[in-house]
Each structure stands twice: as structure tokens, then as C-alpha cells.
Amino acid sequence: MLHEKPVQHGPPGFHEDGTSRPWTGEKRRRKCLPPSSSDSPTTAQDHPDLISHDATDMEDIIQRGQDHKLWVPGEDERWGPEVDISEEDAISYIERLAPDDPDDLYPRCMMTYAEFEDVRERIARYRIAYYKKVAKPESARELKGPEKYSRDELWKEKYFEHLEDDESFEGYFLREHSMLHDLDDYQRLVVSYTAHGSPGSKFLFWEDYCARYHTYDMDDVYVKYYQELSKRIKWLEGYWNFNGKSEEWEKMNVRAWRQALKIALSFPKMTLRLVSFAFDEYIWELKSDVSAKDLDLVYFEIWRLVAKQNRSFKKALEEVYAMDKFHSQKHRMAAELEGALFIWSMEDMTEEHEARTLFRNIVYKHKHMNMAEYARQKMEIAALMGLAPRFQDQE
Structure with missing residues (x-):
């Protein structure tokens, strides 16, 4: 039911x-x-x-x-x-x-060839505008302003599709969306690293988001x-x-x-x-x-006892578990004590601030991006391209 x-x-x-x-x-x-x-x-x-x-x-x-x-x-x-x-x-x-x-x-209505060429030209100008704002200055200076390129020049440069391969380029246009008649250019834009699977936060519902043409x-x-x-x-x-x-x-x-x-x-x-x-x-x-609250601090305390005070891993875990703090992680530590232990290796000479940073990154680097974060980044990219206004925070 x-x-x-x-x-x-x-x-x-x-x-x-x-x-x-x-x-x-x-x-x-x-x-x-x-x-x-x-x-x-x-x-x-x-x-x-x-x-x-x-x-x-x-x-x-x-x-x-x-x-x-x-x-x-x-x-x-x-x-x-x-x-x-x-x-x-x-x-x-x-x-x-x-x-x-x-x-x-x-409706998945395909456009004519002439219409598709118009879209490709607009997208090429967006790429140029974005690249000139985010790329290294010496690289950006090699390009003219987006409106100064003729249609023939854009065609000869293959619509500057190669710019999307630059590491500074965070957005690109889905080709299959670029061929749909009823979409606008913002709906054709996606955030690069989410699609390509690069390291960092990822939007779990990227494919669904794209399929709904936001x-x-x-x-x-x-x-x-x-x-x-x-x-x-x-x-x-x-x-x-x-x-x-x-x-x-x-x-x-x-x-x-x-x-x-x-x-x-x-x-x-x-x-x-x-x-x-x-x-x-x-x-x-x-x-x-x-x-995830305080989990990086739990890791750090265990590491400090093992690396600096020569405790065994299990003994260090027991001591941290007995502390009157990290209450949100008590259930996790109890499970570790009762079952298989997680193990990591670090050099004893590692500085404490480096260890804190490492554990913080371990805990938070795989956090998934939500739709609000994804949409905000997409709007910021669109604004740099000149295809949408700059996002204004809610007052």
C-alpha cells in the first residue's frame, strides 16, 4: 500500500x-x-x-x-x-x-540545417566570450571579441569547439540538445565536470536534469x-x-x-x-x-594517538570513543569497535595541520552536489557567456 x-x-x-x-x-x-x-x-x-x-x-x-x-x-x-x-x-x-x-x-522536434547552423554560431560566440573571461590572459588575448568573427571565420574555426577542452572551461553545450528546435541556448548548456566525471562534488541527477530541459x-x-x-x-x-x-x-x-x-x-x-x-x-x-559532523575530528584524534603517542589503532579508537565529545559519531565508532576496522597509513612525521586538512578533505570531498548548487553554477557560467543575466542572491 x-x-x-x-x-x-x-x-x-x-x-x-x-x-x-x-x-x-x-x-x-x-x-x-x-x-x-x-x-x-x-x-x-x-x-x-x-x-x-x-x-x-x-x-x-x-x-x-x-x-x-x-x-x-x-x-x-x-x-x-x-x-x-x-x-x-x-x-x-x-x-x-x-x-x-x-x-x-x-516535443522532440528537430530543427532544419539552417537553424542548426544559426545555433552553432551563437554557441561559438558564447564560447569565445566565456573563454576570454576565464582563461589565462595571454591565451584570451589571442581571440577577437565574439561579435567580430564572421560566419565564415566561425565555420573555419569549427565553431571554437576546442575551447571546451581547456581546463578553465566549466560549461559546454550538449550537441543533442543543440539540435532540438524548441529549446533555448540556456537549456543546451551543462556544467562540464558533472558530465565528465571529474573529481569533486557531483550532481547525482544530472542526466534527469538535462532530460527535463530546465x-x-x-x-x-x-x-x-x-x-x-x-x-x-x-x-x-x-x-x-x-x-x-x-x-x-x-x-x-x-x-x-x-x-x-x-x-x-x-x-x-x-x-x-x-x-x-x-x-x-x-x-x-x-x-x-x-x-559527517565531527567525523574528520574523530579521524584526527585517532591519528594523533597512533602517530604521536604510539597507541595501537584499536586502543586509540577506544580512547576517542570514551571521550565526552563527538557524540554524533558514537554509533560509527561503536560499529568499528565491534566489527572490521578501517585503516589508513600516514607518515609519523606528518604535521598536525596537514593531517587535519587531509581528514577534512577525506570526509567532505565526496559530498554530492544538490540541484540548487548545480543550477547556481550553471547560471554563473551562463552569465559569463553573456546568454543570461548575473544571478542575484535572495535578499
């Missing part, structure tokens, strides 16, 4: 079988339960579609998002664990959100909403426990979800799908942050 689905422990759209299929956030929210609640009618795991919020005419989608009346929070507006929004009010918030776009909003306007409102959501429901992290089954967590999770719906009313073009994804993404990040 839908209401018996287990609580979601993975990121939005994560399945136990290892696949990732983001949900759509349809009318399952009518009961006003949070996406991450074990009592939710469904979770991200049940819906094969990601957020759909693009239009063949960008002005249409912008106008449609502006048609609903925005709610402006007052100075005395309260948020937190003591603020309990009723189910009836939460339903009314849902009804006031901007409508979700249909899944078939973008517009600049929807990325813009999503990032600003996520910033506000992260501030307003930060209180929720104090209620998370590592099994996620406490009644208090379930109650506060519902409370935070309804507050998330209310927060969304002050943002134009926010749809139920976007609110749902943002909430699930925030919960996943909250759990990840709590899980």
Missing part, C-alpha cells in the same frame, strides 16, 4: 536497486505529508519523471508563473518547531502554487527558494536521529514540510514538483551533514 512505503533514506529519487528516478510530486501531497515521511502516500521512488518546467516560448512560462498571487511574509512571521500549520492550510498553499508543466511540454527562470527561482528554505527549516536538524523512526522526527518532518509549502508562496513560478524536490533534497543534505 502506498501509505505503508518505508521512509526514504537515500537522496531524492534514490532506489534500493541503485537506480535513480525522481518523482513528480503529483496529488500525493494532498494529505500534506512531507516527501521524506514514512507516512507519505508516495515518495521520490515512485515517479519516473523529474521536474518539468519548460516551454516552447519562455515568455509563456514566465507569465504563467506570475499569474498566481504571491504571499509576502510579514516581519513577525514565525518559523520553527512550535509553528504547526494545519492540514487545511497546507492544502490551500498547494492550490496557490504555480501549475506544474505537462510532461510532453517539449529553463533559466526555473533554476533562478529554485535556487532562491532553496536558500530561503534552508534558513527557515534549519531547526529540523535538531530532531534527526540516525534510524529516522522516532515519532518526534515524523511529527517535525510533517511540520517542516507544511512550512516549506508556505515559504513557496512568496516565490513566483514555484510548482509543487519543485517544492517537493527541494524539500527532499534538503532532508537528504541534512542527514548527510549530521552523519
Whole structure:
């Protein structure tokens, strides 16, 4: 039964079988339960579609998002664990959100050869503009301004596609998207390292994001909403426990979800799908942050005892476990003491500040990028290319 689905422990759209299929956030929210609640009618795991919020005419989608009346929070507006929004009010918030776009909003209509050449020329000029701003000055000076190249020159230079191979180039254009008639140039742009699998944070749902053709306007409102959501429901992290089954967590999770719906009313073009994804993404990040809290310090204390005081690894782990700190990592240390031990090797002469930095990097370098972070970086790249305005933070 839908209401018996287990609580979601993975990121939005994560399945136990290892696949990732983001949900759509349809009318399952009518009961006003949070996406991450074990009592939710469904979770991200049940819906094969990601957020759909693009239009063949960008002005249409912008106008449609502006048609609903925005709610402006007052100075005395309260948020937190003591603020309990009723189910009836939460339903009314849902009804006031901007409508979700249909899944078939973008027919895969291919453009003519002449249209494709126009797109390639525009993209070539974006590449030049971006490269001149981010590459080494001596390299950038070799290029003329983007508008000073003729069509023949762009063609002879193969539209400057080679610039995307430069290490300073963080964005590139998907060729398959460049051939679709109904997309704008922002929708054709992607962030490079996420696609190529380079080291660093990665956006788990990059392929789904690209498949849904996000517009600049929807990325813009999503990032600003996520910033506000992260501030307003930060209180929720104090209620998370590592099994996620406490009644208090379930109650506060519902409370935070309804507050998330209310927060969304002050943002134009926010749809139920976007609110749902943002909430699930925030919960996943909250759990990840709590899980990683102080872990680098635990590693450092164990290393210090082993490298500087000649303790055995197990003895050092026992001593750190007995300390009256690192409470968020007690469960992890207990598991290590009872099972297989994790082992790393470091030179005894390693400086302490180097060890601290190393362990901090070990803990945090594999943290996944969320959609708000990805979208913000994409908008910044687009602004440098001259194809979109510079992003302005939510005040």
C-alpha cells in the first residue's frame, strides 16, 4: 500500500536497486505529508519523471508563473518547531502554487540545417566570450571579441569547439540538445565536470536534469527558494536521529514540510514538483551533514594517538570513543569497535595541520552536489557567456 512505503533514506529519487528516478510530486501531497515521511502516500521512488518546467516560448512560462498571487511574509512571521500549520492550510498553499508543466511540454522536434547552423554560431560566440573571461590572459588575448568573427571565420574555426577542452572551461553545450528546435541556448548548456566525471562534488541527477530541459527562470527561482528554505527549516536538524523512526522526527518532518509549502508562496513560478524536490533534497543534505559532523575530528584524534603517542589503532579508537565529545559519531565508532576496522597509513612525521586538512578533505570531498548548487553554477557560467543575466542572491 502506498501509505505503508518505508521512509526514504537515500537522496531524492534514490532506489534500493541503485537506480535513480525522481518523482513528480503529483496529488500525493494532498494529505500534506512531507516527501521524506514514512507516512507519505508516495515518495521520490515512485515517479519516473523529474521536474518539468519548460516551454516552447519562455515568455509563456514566465507569465504563467506570475499569474498566481504571491504571499509576502510579514516581519513577525514565525518559523520553527512550535509553528504547526494545519492540514487545511497546507492544502490551500498547494492550490496557490504555480501549475506544474505537462510532461510532453517539449516535443522532440528537430530543427532544419539552417537553424542548426544559426545555433552553432551563437554557441561559438558564447564560447569565445566565456573563454576570454576565464582563461589565462595571454591565451584570451589571442581571440577577437565574439561579435567580430564572421560566419565564415566561425565555420573555419569549427565553431571554437576546442575551447571546451581547456581546463578553465566549466560549461559546454550538449550537441543533442543543440539540435532540438524548441529549446533555448540556456537549456543546451551543462556544467562540464558533472558530465565528465571529474573529481569533486557531483550532481547525482544530472542526466534527469538535462532530460527535463530546465529553463533559466526555473533554476533562478529554485535556487532562491532553496536558500530561503534552508534558513527557515534549519531547526529540523535538531530532531534527526540516525534510524529516522522516532515519532518526534515524523511529527517535525510533517511540520517542516507544511512550512516549506508556505515559504513557496512568496516565490513566483514555484510548482509543487519543485517544492517537493527541494524539500527532499534538503532532508537528504541534512542527514548527510549530521552523519559527517565531527567525523574528520574523530579521524584526527585517532591519528594523533597512533602517530604521536604510539597507541595501537584499536586502543586509540577506544580512547576517542570514551571521550565526552563527538557524540554524533558514537554509533560509527561503536560499529568499528565491534566489527572490521578501517585503516589508513600516514607518515609519523606528518604535521598536525596537514593531517587535519587531509581528514577534512577525506570526509567532505565526496559530498554530492544538490540541484540548487548545480543550477547556481550553471547560471554563473551562463552569465559569463553573456546568454543570461548575473544571478542575484535572495535578499
